[in-house]
Amino acid sequence: MTADVVVVGSGPNGLSAAVTMARAGLRVEVYEAAPEAGGGLRSKALFRQDVVHDICSAVHPMAAASAFFREFDLQARGVELLQPAIGYAHPLPDGRAAFAHHDLDTTCAGLGRDGRAWRALMEPLLAHSRAVVDFALSGQRGLPESLAAPLLLARGMLSHGTPLARLAFATEEAAALLAGVAAHVVGRMPTPSSAATALLLGHLAHGTGWPVPRGGSTRIAEALLADVTAHGGTVTTGQRITDVRELRGARAVLLDVGPKEFLAIAGPLLPRGYRRGLLSFRYGPGAAKVDFLTSAPIPWADPMVGRAGTVHLGGRQRDVFRQESLTARGKRGGAPFVLVVDPAATDSGRVGANGLRPVWAYAHVPNGDPTDPGDLVTARIEQYAPGFTDTVVERRSVSAADLERYNPNYVGGDIAAGAMTLKQTLLRPVPRWDPYRTPLRGVYLCSASTPPGPGVHGMAGYLAARSALRREFEIRAAPPLSPTRSDRIHRAGAA
Template identity: 50%
Template sequence: MPDVVVVGSGPNGLAAAVILARAGLDVEVHEAESTAGGGSRTLELTLPGYRHDCCAGAHPMALASPVFRAFDLAAHGVDLLAPEVSYAHPLDGGRAGLAWRDLDRTVAGLGRDGATWRSLFGPMVRHWQSVVDFAMSDLRRLPGDPLSGLRFGLRVLEQGSPLWNVRFRDDTAPALLTGVATHAITPPRAIPAAGAGMLLGTLAHVGGWVLPRGGSQAIPDALSAELERLGGKVSTGHRVDTLDEFAGARAIMLDTAPAELLRMAGDRLPAHYAKGLRRFRYGGAACKVDFALSGPVPWQAEGCALAGTLHLVGTRAEAMAAERTIAAGQHADRPYVLAIQPGVVDETRAPAGGHTLYTYAHVPNGSTRDISDEVIAQVERFAPGFRDLILAKNVVTGAEMPSHNANYIGGDISAGAMTLRQFAFRPVPRWNPYATPLPGVYLCSASTPPGPGVHGMSGLHAARHVLRREFGIHTDPLDLLRTPKPA
């Protein structure tokens, strides 16, 4: 039996596994699916030669995450491609807000609200590393740069309150910011959504929202290769039914949702902790629709063809109305649609002349409804003629999401509702959210701080506790990542 077993091979689980292996421990990773990667897998879902990302597509944190900066994805063969426009937000009438990698260029395109955009994001961009370190912390330590943390916090409070429109004079800039905040799958005028909007919006102007060449699979593949180089092992196609399978391991790390911990632990968990896990709320879901296309999407607004990511919902008010409808358990007639067009920078995703379009739309948790018609209508709204380019599509409803990733309960790709309570206390109110009451058993998934996203930070924070508590190793996990250990 190895020293450490990791259940689940998403970026958090693999980051934890690499850290522990570099500390000299024997580590095994067990994955239920046929390929490693969790939400970062890439498969041919429509037609041969058309490669689609199963969940995570664009990666705002790939260049910014402390885990990935220390590990150095590029040095491990991951080619991160940055579109000129990180994200775009088309509006009716052939208009669009464009978040260029260059903050000055973004400001220049926002007219009367350009100065407002600079005042919001300029200080964040200048001190982006401090912002990331604060936002990606375990929320249990004082920030290293309190002033940057304060600046970030005040902006989040403003955009998460009725004051969110005070700065703006036109409709383009607020829509542009709201599109990012709505990644949280919760009404965008809420603290967690505003936090997502400010963090991801900042990173749009710091290196950009990159796409890995060949697909998101490149990130878990790089981590898996490093683990195996160090003597670790990744076993796929193995669904763990009980933690008793690993009774001889000194530590078990679970890159899983709380519901999976409950399933695998059986009746071993103390009643109060099990009750807390059962009370953990899962949020709005995603209906994923992937398209194989005969050509690029014919966006009406100038600049959208350069964007890696687009948010399709219309104005700030339309986004708020759509997300409130989802939160009430109903389907929106015009849902929020997130679209990614990898072909803007990556010619490997489709055969010559072809393109892929990644989309998902927000739906109520547990939705069994195929809303691909609504998705097509939203794309067609801003790109007339899109429908004629469709060669094939693949639909995964919210209810079907757990069939390829058990962490997505009811289709919740955030692994837990982004409420204010669950923003700070994931999955239950505890000073150490990673350690469970079971000796040697830890959670390291997006259901723990800092929450969803491809960043590996939940794995790092959990690994720090495992190293210290179970093995008496006090080396900083980031130092372990920076210093490759000989195989």
């Protein structure tokens, strides 16, 4: 093997690791088991060639906010992150709905008597947004640059990550609005982890936003792949690495894989204690995916819901808390929490011939659930959008169990790549000062099973690459990530 660095897996973290290593002047090879690169950023035509569906992630608040992507500068590379006027919406069963507008003032006005409480929660976070994001998306192994970030998060976690959460708002609208974004933790609620998720994602809706990439999530992957190859890297798809010893010869190996997959390719080589730590790694609830091809926009009972980039279907706060906690315990029953995205509501270019358009939906289900989610998710959307079923031309369902077969990192359908408990968020995948470095010489983990966890932020790959650069190559200065003049020329030519 002639490469200095081998990266296994081409999800956003694998690609950010490859970008960082290639920009440091190293020879990089990327191996991807799937036929196409991109991991959770893949998009493809499922039913009609002119209608693109996002296979995993569709909305990207972290791609607009993380330190890696801030410097990588997607916009300068031709990736448009389109901002919906309403970041997320939360309809209630009786026809009311709550909205997180991009504009904080508009949001507060819409929440009535809870507007002041919403402002008191979000405004301080917005004032320190970059520090909050950088702290939350760090390896959490050193002192933050600003104490404001951890203090703000700690205060919010006490108020919204404990039973006090039920008393935080006077109205059902505001309580449900925050519960819906907290449910992105995909686990028991309320907890400090769910509150931290709500604070991080919630304030971003009023800041850098919850954008939808024009043309689909694959545009982000394409920008990352182009940068890897522009700096001499190579990408091989359709090749699964089954034994880490296949990669002998590379000075550094960065694995965008979870603990289960790492054990499969390196288990016998690992010390007993580290192996035991990986075996005890806990996975959270699963996600079951449904892709729809529809003939019209979703006919929401409240038409303003259709202006939102993301819609949370979970009912009232108490319903969200109860259902998510049941799901985390592996129990079925009740209406699942469902996330819905109509990308064409933000990106009109996603509408195909005859007005056909993609609709993206996930339901939270028990880990490993083999149930086909199609009817369940359709009925859930129909509850809030009467007549939706009549607009469905085609649909494709993927159970939580099938999601793992599609991507081995999603164990049991866990798209967070590990339960997001407070302890495991800080100490994933095992308790170590450098969570990316493994006991095997030159081998590093860089998946969402390492800090800072799930999301299209690239930070796990970037931080793992920085660790490998220091230890394996004695390169301490971070390589520049911003586009070069040739990158900009290439973009202008493509346009």
